[in-house]
Amino acid sequence: MSKLNLFFLSFLDVIFFVVCVTFKILIYGRHMETGYIKTSSLFIPAIAPVIIAVSLSLVLKVKTRSRILYIFNIVISSFIVSDIIYFRYFKDIISLPVLISGFQLGAVKSSVSSLIDLKDFLYFADIVLIIPFINRYVRNIKYNFDLNYKIPIAVLLLFMGITLDFKSFYGLSKEQPRLLSTMYNKVYITRKLGILNYHCLDIYNSISANITKLTPVSREKLEDINAFMDNNKSDNKKLKGYAKGKNLIMIQVEALQEFVIDASINGQEITPNLNRWMKRSEYFDNFYYQVAAGGTSDAEFMTNNSMYPASAGAVYFLYSGNEFNAMPENFKNNGYSTAAFHGFRENFWNRDIMYKKFGFDNFYGEKSYKKDESIGLGLSDRSFLEQSLTKLNNMKQPYYAFLITLTSHYPYDAVDKYGDFDVGDLNGTLLGNYLKAIHYTDEQLGMFLDSLDKNGTLENSVVMLYGDHYAIPKDKEQQLFKFLDMSSASDVDWEKLQKVPLLVHFPDESVKGVNDTYGGEMDIYPTVCNLFDLPGKNMFGKDLFNPKNQRVIFRNGSFIDENYYYSAQDDVYYSVRTRKKLPENSSLKKEKDSTLDQLGYSDYILRHDAIDKLNK
């Protein structure tokens, strides 16, 4: 056999590793979302890190080399399959901080298992069916190249891989300054650099973020943030102190998405009770969820702090040692008693730790409730809300009570327990199951609010009710568009569906009607401070009754207002009115930079635990 053939045969494990792993990285994007990953533009960023990996393995003995490449292939394939499953629900890519907080989510097994598609495991086909035989063959070739040959080839490949990769990273850093360091949009990074480069960058950034925590806070940065905060306050004071001294009952409803409000199916209202209470309240119909990897906990964090979620992972895990200027502590400092209520495990999402940090006097978790009825993840909304009525009535007034519902949780599979609500041919679909679940929760919320009305609680209480995040994930968008009769739906249409209802009910119902101010969960705390005349400081959101602008900023760098939608995933601007793409101009660029500044300020405060260093 010729030396050349022998050469190739003795490196068959390396060749197969490069081909199989590069192929997997290239087809990965197709599983995320059509249009997100363009295979052609991804070839170089996909193969470059693979070449770097194999170059380092060339100097090893054949047996060690083939074993290491085999393990490396398993690790990469496991990351790819986990990323695909995670993307289906969160529309994002797993990061190290998510893995740290992700293990806590084991409790929602039904959510994760419903996202798994068996085809995903084809990514392991080579590992099971081909590579073991290749490795055995290579090890039996009794021909070992000495290091004089291997080292120059290894150095050449290493140089080639690093050069190619540097070109990809440098190109993206020029196109999207700050993206590589902040990773505010992980999908875009993956689209441009491939999943392997993304995870390497994520590991590097996670380590450097932990090192940054140890560095002293920059005086200049604090001054920039203070300047932003000062400028962020509105001069108008409509309804200032309107609810001073009243109770505040805040209800965060699991997966209550705005499209169900005032909607019907087969002639039945989906949420008859919320529709009724909405007409007795100020109803915000352009109110967006702004959660990221922290899911429900992000919603709670924003509502109670008006700070953005973590750029990766969940604040409730990554920054549980930080100090906060949270709403409960603010109310407590002004004579209120405070409590949080949630019929699920106290340590889920690290709530038992975080609620203390926020200043809640009490947290009534699962152990504080009689577990007399379980639906889906845990205590049913009916039982939770019924038992919470008694707890509320025993609270010293005035009080701030924060309640979080649970039953209408993805994948809404307890359909036999939601009661009979005919969803017609949507029966058995995710959307149909969701409509049943949210109809059930609406019924319990109606019972709860009617009871508060009857027992006189609403005479001196404000009720704020909103949804924590979406219910229907993007991979089911066609089901939703069809239900809403939106045939030619655009990216803007999908974005405009990412709303949750916010209703604010006042004791005398003198403030009521539809309010089209664009806002989000970041704006609840400033709105409460104005209504209850509380000292509000270090908040990134706006008072919804005195908005300085109509902008809603999302964790991935996107933003929307009454005129424009910027999709950071695609780096594209749209006109909200015409749904058409728009070229970037100086004012849009300014908005985009301001968005990244604000996200960066919020991250800086979290990373340096600097909330108490502001205003000094």
Ligand code: GP9
């Ligand atoms: C669990 C519940 C669900 O306590 O809040 O959290 P989510 O999975 O929606 O983030």
Ligand code: MN
């Ligand atoms: Mn939730």
